[in-house]
Structures are given as structure tokens and as C-alpha cells.
Amino acid sequence: xxxxxxxxxxxxxxxxxxxxxxxxxxxxxxxxxxxxxxxxxxxxxxxxxxxxxxxxxxxxxxxxxxxxxxxxxxxxxxxxxxxxxxxxxxxxxxxxxxxxxxxxxxxxxxxxxxxxxxxxxxxxxxxxxxxxxxxxxxxxxxxxxxxxxxxxxxxxxxxxxxxxxxxxxxxxxxxxxxxxxxxxxxxxxxxxxxxxxxxxxxxxxxxxxxxxxxxxxxxxxxxxxxxxxxxxxxxxxxxxxxxxxxxxxxxxxxxxxxxxxxxxxxxxxxxxxxxxxxxxxxxxxxxxxxxxxxxxxxxxxxxxxxxxxxxxxxxxxxxxxxxxxxxxxxxxxxxxxxxxxxxxxxxxxxxxxxxxxxxxxxxxxxxxxxxxxxxxxxxxxxxxxxxxxxxxxxxxxxxxxxxxxxxxxxxxxxxxxxxxxxxxxxxxxxxxxxxxxxxxxxxxxxxxxxxxxxxxxxxxxxxxxxxxxxxxxxxxxxxxxxxxxxxxxxxxxxxxxxxxxxxxxxxxxxxxxxxxxxxxxxxxxxxxxxxxxxxxxxxxxxxxxxxxxxxxxxxxxxxxxxxx
Amino acid sequence: xxxxxxxxxxxxxxxxxxxxxxxxxxxxxxxxxxxxxxxxxxxxxxxxxxxxxxxxxxxxxxxxxxxxxxxxxxxxxxxxxxxxxxxxxxxxxxxxxxxxxxxxxxxxxxxxxxxxxxxxxxxxxxxxxxxxxxxxxxxxxxxxxxxxxxxxxxxxxxxxxxxxxxxxxxxxxxxxxxxxxxxxxxxxxxx
Numbered sequence: 001x002x003x004x005x006x007x008x009x010x011x012x013x014x015x016x017x018x019x020x021x022x023x024x025x026x027x028x029x030x031x032x033x034x035x036x037x038x039x040x041x042x043x044x045x046x047x048x049x050x051x052x053x054x055x056x057x058x059x060x061x062x063x064x065x066x067x068x069x070x071x072x073x074x075x076x077x078x079x080x081x082x083x084x085x086x087x088x089x090x091x092x093x094x095x096x097x098x099x100x101x102x103x104x105x106x107x108x109x110x111x112x113x114x115x116x117x118x119x120x121x122x123x124x125x126x127x128x129x130x131x132x133x134x135x136x137x138x139x140x141x142x143x144x145x146x147x148x149x150x151x152x153x154x155x156x157x158x159x160x161x162x163x164x165x166x167x168x169x170x171x172x173x174x175x176x177x178x179x180x181x182x183x184x185x186x187x188x189x190x191x192x193x194x195x196x197x198x199x200x201x202x203x204x205x206x207x208x209x210x211x212x213x214x215x216x217x218x219x220x221x222x223x224x225x226x227x228x229x230x231x232x233x234x235x236x237x238x239x240x241x242x243x244x245x246x247x248x249x250x251x252x253x254x255x256x257x258x259x260x261x262x263x264x265x266x267x268x269x270x271x272x273x274x275x276x277x278x279x280x281x282x283x284x285x286x287x288x289x290x291x292x293x294x295x296x297x298x299x300x301x302x303x304x305x306x307x308x309x310x311x312x313x314x315x316x317x318x319x320x321x322x323x324x325x326x327x328x329x330x331x332x333x334x335x336x337x338x339x340x341x342x343x344x345x346x347x348x349x350x351x352x353x354x355x356x357x358x359x360x361x362x363x364x365x366x367x368x369x370x371x372x373x374x375x376x377x378x379x380x381x382x383x384x385x386x387x388x389x390x391x392x393x394x395x396x397x398x399x400x401x402x403x404x405x406x407x408x409x410x411x412x413x414x415x416x417x418x419x420x421x422x423x424x425x426x427x428x429x430x431x432x433x434x435x436x437x438x439x440x441x442x443x444x445x446x447x448x449x450x451x452x453x454x455x456x457x458x459x460x461x462x463x464x465x466x467x468x469x470x471x472x473x474x475x476x477x478x479x480x481x482x483x484x485x486x487x488x489x490x491x492x493x494x495x496x497x498x499x500x501x502x503x504x505x506x507x508x509x510x511x512x513x514x515x516x517x518x519x520x521x522x523x524x525x526x527x528x529x530x531x532x533x534x535x536x537x538x539x540x541x542x543x544x545x546x547x548x549x550x551x552x553x554x555x556x557x558x559x560x561x562x563x564x
Numbered sequence: 565x566x567x568x569x570x571x572x573x574x575x576x577x578x579x580x581x582x583x584x585x586x587x588x589x590x591x592x593x594x595x596x597x598x599x600x601x602x603x604x605x606x607x608x609x610x611x612x613x614x615x616x617x618x619x620x621x622x623x624x625x626x627x628x629x630x631x632x633x634x635x636x637x638x639x640x641x642x643x644x645x646x647x648x649x650x651x652x653x654x655x656x657x658x659x660x661x662x663x664x665x666x667x668x669x670x671x672x673x674x675x676x677x678x679x680x681x682x683x684x685x686x687x688x689x690x691x692x693x694x695x696x697x698x699x700x701x702x703x704x705x706x707x708x709x710x711x712x713x714x715x716x717x718x719x720x721x722x723x724x725x726x727x728x729x730x731x732x733x734x735x736x737x738x739x740x741x742x743x744x745x746x747x748x749x750x751x752x753x754x755x
Contacts, residue, residue: 008736054574055567066568074572081576124643136584143583144576172575184583188591195595198619201603203592206642209614211622212748213629218642219605219617225595226588242643246688248619249605254738311651314660321656321685322646325633325694328739350688352648353656451650473648554652563654 006330009258010304013334014297016262017269021289022282024266025273031181032154032174032274043180050176061167064505067155068498070171071148075115075494078144082111082137086129095130096205102128109482114141116493117149117375119231119238119345119468120485122477126220126241131203134240139227143187146234146267147178149377152497153271156381157278159504160405163512168504182267183234190263191229198252201225224250232263235375237345237468245335245348246324257327257348261335264344268373271380279405283523288383291528292341295372295535299361300337306357307333312561322350333358336469340365343375345468352447352455352471356558359471360551363458366465367428368539369421375466378493381500385417387522388503390534394520394527403519406512413506416499423495424464425542427488431460432546440480446473449564450557454550463488610749621693622745627670627710629751630695630703632744633682634663637690646688660684671706678702694741700725707751720754 030037051058062070085092086107090100102110106122110129113120114137123129129138151174158168195201200221207219224240228250231237237244245251245260269289276285307329310317318329327335332349339346340362351362365372371382388404392414395402402409435441435456445452455474462469463485470476476485521527595603606618616622621632623639632639636647649656663684668676680696701722708718728747732738 005732005736012736050575050578054571054578056571056575069565070568070572073569074576077572077576124645126641127643135588136580139588140580140584144579172571175575179579179583184587187587191591192594192598195591195599195603198602198606200605201588201592201595202605204604207605207607207614209616211616211639212745213622213624213626215623215639217616217620217622217640219607219620220641220643221605223588223592225603226591229591230583241641242645243689246646247641247644248621248689248691248693249617252606252619254733258737313652313657316681318681319651319685320633320681320687321649321651322688323682323685324688324692325682325696325741326692326738331738348688350646350648352650353646355651446648447650447653449650449652451652454650471648472646473650554650558652563652563657564650 006328009330010300010334013258013262017265018293020266021269022273025270025285026277028182028270028274029277032150032177034173034177037181039181039185047176047180051172054172056172058170058173060170062170063166064155064168064501064508067168067171068501071151071497072494074144075148078115078141079111082114082141083107085137086110086133089130089133092130092132094132094135094203096203097130099128099130105479105482106477109486112486112489113468114138114236114238115145116466116489117145117234117236117343117378118463118466118489118493119236120463120476120489121239121242121244121468121470122482122485124242125239126222131222134227135223138238139230142227142230142234142236142238143179143183144175146183146230146236146376147175149375150178150182150271151175151377152500153275153377153381156384156500156504157275159507160407161279162508164510165508168501168508183230186233187226187229190233190259191225193259194225194228194256197256198248199225199228199256200249220249231346232260232344233267235264235268235342235344237339239346245346246350251348254326254331257331260346261331261338264338264342264346265373267376268342268379271377275380281523287523287525287528288380291531292372292383294532295368296337296341299341299365299372300334303333303337303358303361304330306355309355311355312559313563319353319355322353324348336362337365339469340467341372341374343370343378343465343467345462347469350472351458351469352473356551356555359454359458360547360555362469363454363461363551364539364543364547366461366467367425367543368535369424370465370467371535378466378496382496385420385500386535387531388413388417389421390527390531391520391522393534394530398520400518400520403513404522406515407507407510408513413503416503420496420499421538424492427464427491428457428460429542429546431484431488432457435460435484438480440478444475444478444481446475447564450550450554451564454554457546457550459485460488464492466492608745608749615749616745618743618746619693621691624744624748627706629748630700630707630744633692633695634659634684634686635690636686639691641689641691645690647686671702673702693743693745695744697725697729697740697742700742700747713754717754721751724750724754
């Protein structure tokens with residue numbers, strides 16, 4: 001039985017999202033378009049100063065190849081610098097704990113992870129990374145990787161709305177505006193609210209104290225609030241501390257918890273309506289939002305039901321292993337569903353200790369391709385690929401040329417959409433299979449039985465989906481996992497971005513045909529359910545066999561009271 | 565292409581300056597100004613000596629104090645950590661039975677069903693500062709016995725627990741809970 005005050009939290013969370021997302025989404029469209037807005041007096045000059053000093057002509061237009069090239073070179077640069085500063089952190093300032101240089105494979109893993117907006121934690125923040133690396137390395141990538149996601153979405157949108165054009169916009173302008181007008185101001189406000197609740201923002205060294213009963217305890221410190229704000233808003237998810245948002249200094253109160261959960265979905269949900277505004281159809285946006293919300297609520301219901309059900313092994317329900325008292329069961333479950341639906345990956349409870357079906361929902365959310373709200377920008381551009389596929393399949397069924405928003409969808413778009421959808425899935429299944437066949441993979445396991453299998457499957461799902469959450473018993477700080485996961489994250493990120501921009505580059509050249517009676521409508525519930533069908537068929541067909549060997553099997557065995 | 569690389573480098577440096585240095589320093593400045601205590605870890609001092617942080621739970625082993633939850637890192641967050649044991653883990657089952665036995669015996673509990681789950685399972689952070697009110701009330705007999713409290717002192721203790729119950733924030737967020745360290749600090753004052 002779920003207590004009443006817990007149900008209220010869910011209801012307010014969902015209704016809040018339904019109210020805020022459309023309003024904020026419309027406003028984001030204004031912020032990113034370069035039109036005069038509330039922040040122009042503050043940041044207008046900064047913006048032009050940035051273009052001037054970087055040598056960017058903001059009116060220069062880029063075709064899809066230049067746009068893609070700019071993203072790739074910018075990301076590569078991010079990976080290299082972030083790797084290097086980790087390798088030499090002991091010689092850099094802001095290292096009061098005198099932490100030693102990071103080992104190479106771990107440095108590469110962490111760098112790739114933050115640049116691809118994954119934020120997998122093979123590192124333990126408080127004992128691995130200096131304040132310098134956390135700020136100038138990680139915080140910066142928290143911002144620009146999220147902003148990059150938005151730029152790809154904007155480029156793809158332009159591909160859909162521009163008639164017989166060539167340009168997808170200017171990457172640098174999109175990047176600077178997303179950061180300056182959207183991510184940074186929100187983070188400033190959010191970070192200060194977080195500090196008010198008890199999140200630390202300090203440059204002091206760790207304090208070693210003697211507790212009331214006389215034990216030694218080390219209290220870690222750091223400039224955490226500024227990073228945690230963008231960690232949530234930018235669907236990054238990498239913790240300042242090892243246990244992420246379960247750690248009291250990262251998430252001290254129920255209020256900070258609620259706001260962090262809300263900010264996980266805030267921008268991805270709002271961007272749906274930004275998109276609606278840019279294509280000039282609110283109705284299309286509501287249909288996409290409905291599809292996302294539908295899958296999210298479904299996942300949440302299964303998770304909550306499973307978590308409150310009796311565990312035959314322990315003869316009790318609502319296991320508190322890996323959960324915090326101040327959040328309780330339901331807040332842990334809303335979080336685990338939200339953080340995996342969005343490609344955030346922060347946690348406030350340990351996913352490995354959740355009940356098997358709750359873990360399954362988390363994993364399946366990621367495996368659907370991180371499109372249920374998904375990452376900032378990346379969730380929606382991933383969803384648009386599924387929309388193209390759905391339009392194509394429905395077109396075949398009714399014998400019409402497939403069209404989306406008046407643009408004809410040809411073999412070119414479909415081929416690339418299929419590539420983008422299948423690449424991450426291939427990584428998940430092949431890499432997991434490979435890890436399971438090698439000693440290097442199996443020796444990292446913490447749990448036996450089907451849960452051990454789940455640990456590995458979850459890890460590669462998280463990498464390829466650029467999520468970053470984990471069944472954290474698995475020790476992934478080994479050369480094998482660090483490098484395999486880094487490769488998986490790269491494929492999961494750029495294996496989707498490049499096809500998206502190629503599609504955008506092809507679409508932008510096409511004319512827009514006016515809608516006629518025979519046009520397949522994409523803004524009604526019939527289409528919503530077709531889309532849901534496609535998403536579930538692709539996800540279920542690909543992953544059902546694997547999931548049945550892991551969480552499903554564990555669920556059945558648990559119900560028989562079997563332990564490992 | 566070369567031009568593109570140079571622009572990329574410059575934008576990167578500007579971003580690093582803006583969101584890597586100016587932004588965190590700005591937050592640092594504001595928080596030191598308005599919330600200096602929170603920004604520095606909500607430290608508690610007793611008689612000028614740092615005794616811990618209000619937000620970081622501590623290990624309590626003796627019968628004289630309220631116990632915190634089980635922890636996978638023994639309450640030393642360097643780094644923080646959880647067990648990550650699965651709900652079908654034999655090891656977790658064993659730990660669970662042991663903890664149940666110890667808690668039942670030490671607190672003279674008749675029905676083990678009464679023990680809230682958080683007292684038998686380790687937390688996510690390893691330093692959960694809270695327990696549920698019920699877990700605190702269950703420890704009253706043990707603490708009173710070990711401190712040799714008389715009837716009035718025991719009543720005072722129960723009142724103290726009630727006073728330390730934190731309600732859900734703004735009426736509906738989170739759970740009823742008690743900060744163990746804060747409660748234990750007050751407990752020492754019962755004379």
C-alpha cells in the first residue's frame with residue numbers, strides 16, 4: 001500500500017511537468033532564435049564579444065558537412081583536453097587533497113563519458129578527481145555536451161522546415177546561445193537553491209573529524225553545487241561524489257531531491273514544445289509529448305508496483321537496501337524511472353539493489369534508445385528518427401509516398417535512421433556478449449546468478465544510450481571496461497548524431513509539399529499509437545531475449561525464494 | 565578546415581573560462597555570502613570542536629546512543645559507497661538476518677515485524693543521517709537501561725524523540741525522519 005503523501009508527490013511531479021514544459025518550451029524557442037529576450041540586456045554583449053574574440057561570423061551558414069565537422073572537432077578537442085588535465089592533475093592547482101594523476105584508461109573513459117553526455121562513473125569523485133578537474137574539466141563538458149545535443153536538434157529541425165535550402169544554421173551560434181541563454185542562467189538559480197538546502201560549494205580541503213562516539217571520519221568537500229545544477233539540467237548525471245545524489249552533500253533534503261528530479265526532465269520535455277514552436281505546430285508537439293509521457297508513466301507504474309510488492313527472499317516489501325531514509329521508496333522509484341527515461345544517469349538510490357522488475361524498467365528505458373524525453377536535444381532527435389520510420393512504415397501500409405511535415409521521406413533518410421537506431425543496440429548486445437565470454441569481463445562481477453548478467457547488460461546499455469547510471473556492483477574501473485565502455489559511448493553518441501545531420505542535410509534540400517487529403521497525419525492519436533508500436537516492437541524484439549536472461553529470470557527466481 | 569580548428573579551440577577556451585571558472589566562482593561567492601554554513605558542509609561544533617556535519621551520518625555502536633542505519637562503508641565516506649547487493653543476494657540475506665537478530669536482542673523487541681526496513685538494510689550513500697521515528701522509539705528501552713534512566717528521564721527521552729521528528733518538507737515531500745546525530749547530541753544533555 002502506497003502512503004497518500006507519497007502519491008501526492010508523483011501527481012505533482014507529473015502535473016508540474018505537463019504545465020511547465022509547454023510554457024518553458026515556447027520560451028526556449030525565443031531564447032535560441034536570437035530574438036530579443038529578457039536576458040539580452042545582460043548577455044547580448046557577452047554573446048557578441050564571444051563571436052568577436054573567437055573569430056566567428058554569426059551570420060555564416062553551414063551545410064550539414066561543416067556543421068558535423070564542427071561538432072566532431074569540438075568534441076575531439078574536449079576529449080583530448082579533459083584526458084590531459086586528468087593525467088597531470090597533481091601538478092595543477094585546486095588539489096587540496098593532493099590526489100595523484102589519473103590512470104590513462106580511466107582518464108580516457110571519464111573524458112569520453114563527459115563529452116558524450118554519458119557521465120559514467122568509473123571514477124569516485126571524492127577520491128579520484130581534484131577540484132580543478134571537476135570544475136574546468138567536468139563542469140565545462142556538462143554544459144557543452146548538453147548544448148551540443150541542442151544544436152543537433154536545431155539543425156535537424158531546420159532540415160525539416162527550410163524549403164529547398166542548403167544551410168543547417170551555424171553550430172557555434174547555436175552552441176553559444178544554448179549555453180549562455182538557457183543552460184547557464186538556469187544553473188545559476190538552481191545551484192543557489194541547492195546550496196540553501198545544504199549542497200556544498202567550497203574550496204576547503206576535506207575535514208578529518210572524531211565522531212561523537214570517537215571514530216575517525218573524513219568529510220569530503222568541494223565546489224559541488226555549481227556542478228550538480230548542470231548535471232541535472234543538462235541530463236549529464238555524473239556525480240561530484242561517488243554515490244551521486246544519494247550522498248547528502250549532493251542531495252540533502254526532500255526538496256532538493258524533488259527539484260533535482262524535476263530538472264532531469266525539465267529541458268528534454270520542454271524542448272518538445274520548442275520543436276513544436278519552430279515547426280509551427282503545437283499539435284505535433286503534444287502528440288510527441290503524449291507518447292513520451294505514456295511510456296514514462298507506464299514505466300513508473302511497473303517500477304512502483306514491483307518495489308512495493310513482497311520479496312519472497314526477505315518476506316518483506318519495500319526493501320531499503322541502497323535507499324536513503326529521507327527519500328523513501330517512492331522517490332527512489334520516480335528518480336530511477338526519470339533518470340533512465342531521460343539519458344541523465346544520476347541516481348538517488350542504488351539501481352543494483354532495486355527489485356528486479358524496477359531494474360528492468362530502468363534498463364529498458366535506456367534500451368529504447370533514450371527517447372522517452374531522453375537527453376537534452378538528443379532525446380528528441382532520437383525520437384524524430386523513430387517518427388521517420390513510423391511515417392515510412394505507415395506510408396507503405398496505405399500505399400502513399402511517405403511524407404513528414406511536407407518533406408518526402410526517401411530511402412536515404414530511412415537507411416540512415418535505421419543505422420542510427422541499430423548502432424547503439426548492436427553495441428549493447430555485442431559488447432555484453434563479448435564481456436560475458438571473457439575473463440576480463442566476468443572478473444568484475446559483484447553479484448552471482450542472473451543479476452551478474454544484468455550488471456554487464458546494464459553497463460553497456462548505459463554506455464551506448466549515453467545514460468551513465470549503473471548496476472554499480474560491477475567494477476568497471478579496469479582497463480578492459482574503461483576502454484570498451486568508452487568505445488560504446490562514442491558509437492552511441494556520434495553513431496546517432498552523424499546520421500541525424502546527414503538526414504537533415506538531405507531533407508533541407510527538399511521542397512515542402514502542401515498537405516492534401518491523402519497525407520498521413522502525424523498529429524493525431526492514431527499516429528501516436530503507431531509510433532508507440534514501432535518503438536516497442538524495435539525495443540522488445542531486440543532486447544527481450546537478453547532481458548529474460550537477466551531481470552526477468554531474477555524476478556521469477558526471487559518469487560521462488562532462491563538466492564545466489 | 566584549419567580555420568575551423570582554431571575557432572573550435574577559441575570557443576572551447578572561452579567556454580572553459582565562462583562556465584568552468586566564472587560560473588562556479590560566482591556561485592561560490594553568492595553562497596559564501598548568503599549560505600556560508602550550508603556551503604561549507606553544515607558543520608556542527610560542540611564547545612568549539614568540530615563534531616561532524618549535520619548532513620553526514622555517523623556510526624554509533626554503544627548501547628548508550630541511538631544507532632544509525634547499517635552502512636557498507638562503516639560511515640567513512642572516503643569514498644562514499646553502497647553494497648550494491650541484489651534482492652536475490654545470499655550475502656544480503658545473511659546480513660539481513662544478522663542485523664535483525666542483533667537489533668531484536670539488543671532492544672528487547674518481541675515482534676521482529678515491528679523493525680522498520682531501513683534499520684536492516686544499508687543505505688545508498690553509506691552515511692544516511694536519518695532513521696525513521698519508529699526505529700528511534702524501538703531503541704528507547706535499550707538506551708534507558710544502559711544509561712540507567714529513571715521513569716521521568718525515560719519520559720523525557722520519548723518527548724525528545726517526538727520533538728526531533730522531521731516532517732515531510734513543505735507538507736508532502738519526503739518521509740518522516742529523525743537525524744540520529746542531532747538526537748544523540750541532545751540525548752547527552754538529559755540529566
